Amino acid sequence: IEMSYRLGLIKPQVLKQLQLFKSIRNDFAHRITDAELSSQENKSRMQEILNKTPDMESALLETYSKVFKEHEIKKDNNNLIALIGVRHAFNTLFACMCMSLERVSLDTKRIAATQ
Numbered sequence: 001i002e003m004s005y006r007l008g009l010i011k012p013q014v015l016k017q018l019q020l021f022k023s024i025r026n027d028f029a030h031r032i033t034d035a036e037l038s039s040q041e042n043k044s045r046m047q048e049i050l051n052k053t054p055d056m057e058s059a060l061l062e063t064y065s066k067v068f069k070e071h072e073i074k075k076d077n078n079n080l081i082a083l084i085g086v087r088h089a090f091n092t093l094f095a096c097m098c099m100s101l102e103r104v105s106l107d108t109k110r111i112a113a114t115q
Helices: 002-006 012-029 039-051 054-070 080-084 088-108
Strands: none
Touching: 002 012, 002 080, 012 039, 012 080, 012 088, 039 080, 039 088, 054 080, 080 088
């Protein structure tokens, strides 16, 4: 993560988001028996990830709200985690981050191998 940032491949906000994902991952790696995605600490980390990209949260909220309305599901909330639940919010955020990193990798010019 740090090397990608230092090489200029990712922006400071992406660095922070990846560090937050790493913190969630470490929580589970080091607290095997009592780590929970729904803990206040992990929910705060996910909210901080969302706060780094407010347009992503608003776009996701708009999309989920439309889907819920089309399927006549009564949910009205302006917070992604509260709207779709902790696990689905985590999966959605992680998928968005993976797509973002994939985009960076496609835009990165490869260094030619020398012989």
